[in-house]
Amino acid sequence: MTISPRTAAIYGLAPDRKYTREEMRLALHPDDRDRARNAAKAAAAAGTDYEIEYRVMHPALGLRWVAVTGRPIFGADGELAAMMGVVQDITDRKNAENVLRTQNEVLERHVAERTVKLRETIGELEAFSYSVSHDMRAPLRSMHSYAELLLEEHSASLAPAARHYLTRIRANAERLELLVRDVLAYSKVAKEEIELKPLDLDAFLPALVQQMPESHASGVTISIQPALPRVLAHEAYLSQIFTNLVANAVKFVAPGASPLVEIAAIRREGDVKITVRDNGIGIDAEDFDRIFQIFGRVHADRAFEGTGIGLAIAKKAVQRMGGDIGVESVIGAGSTFWFTLPKA
Amino acid sequence: MNPTILLVEDNEDDAFFMRRALRDAGIENPVVHLEDGREAIDYLSGNGKYADRAAFPLPAIVFLDLKLPIKTGLQVLEWLRREPSLMKLIVIVLTSSNEPVDLKRAYQLGANSYVVKPLTGAQLLELAAAFKLWWLKINRPDSGG
16 A cells, blocks of 8 residues: 555655555554454445544654544445545644643542542531530530529529529520520521422411411411412421511510511512511611621610521521522511512 | 339439439339440340349330430440340430431331420420320330230
């Protein structure tokens, strides 16, 4: 067979002579010889062009990568007359690809290492919150119980001031317990993996409200708009959000006022907007952001009981479900908390 | 003779308040208190000093804390459910852990009930009274061999 000067240069063969098929075959890397022959045979049988990449053993330069485009040539009688091929040196490209592959492997290894570290950190955080729930609560319970015991069984022998101090110890232990509970609820909402499912608010909300202690308190009215739309939500989170919003709506009212809470929802372009409206004391516009932060209380502890984490939990839960949360309010004229959820 | 209640609890304060609550709820059953999982296993299998069943009777009901020294409550539970003589023993997990993973595991291993330790004395007394009504009065255990 005849080869072009360029092909001869790529293979490292003398340009001025003819070569047998076997000589050409032996120029290839032993591992690539069968593959090259099979590709040529298949193309000849099918009468189609073929492309292949293989290595040739250049006597001076060592292994070189080449790309070959081959074509079977048929004579007038329809028999295979010859094979014609174009040979290109692609060693530089192959080397670049190898560098890239090595870099990718290094990168993947880095990512894998980082992921392992991140998992460890998450595991440590989980262990921490586990220990908060378990180990820190035990001494708290004991302090509370001993204070209670003194108040119940030794009250007669205590001075009024001592009794008062004990009631403060007990009240603070109860408060710390609530704080631990809410901090755990917050960290849980922040890290848990959840799945959003279609949920019919029309069936879900009345049942939920019925379970809230607030709905059975005297003087409290909670109304739910009929024919609510369906949403995509994680049920436990949605319960938590409504529970926190309704509890706030009932709690933050002027002394002596009867709480009135209205829950409604409208279907919008891409989502559903849910509103919880109250007739409470209202919120100053400059506090709108702060109330959603953890411990973002805007009232003295004394005035309204609570840990200051409820709205932060609600906000995190809404965000985890892909929605947004906010409030519209005027001091003295009630508040409307709203949040959005994806449509079902 | 009232059957024995076994209380496995390493926290002496929790044990103190639990025993008080059981007493205040009018429960007259003898209560045996052990402080770690190894002791619980020794007691239940009648090992060593616990060999005398007249002095150390098998309990009818076990209150089992989860976070125990040496052997955890879950390890004790796993062990006793494999013991033919203890398979039917009523085990009530009494823990401060409200973690779903503990709850799930405890039931998987065959706990009969899972109770989170309440904060206040009044709640603990309520728990003891409910325990008395349900497990000592209403519930029919399989006490046959």
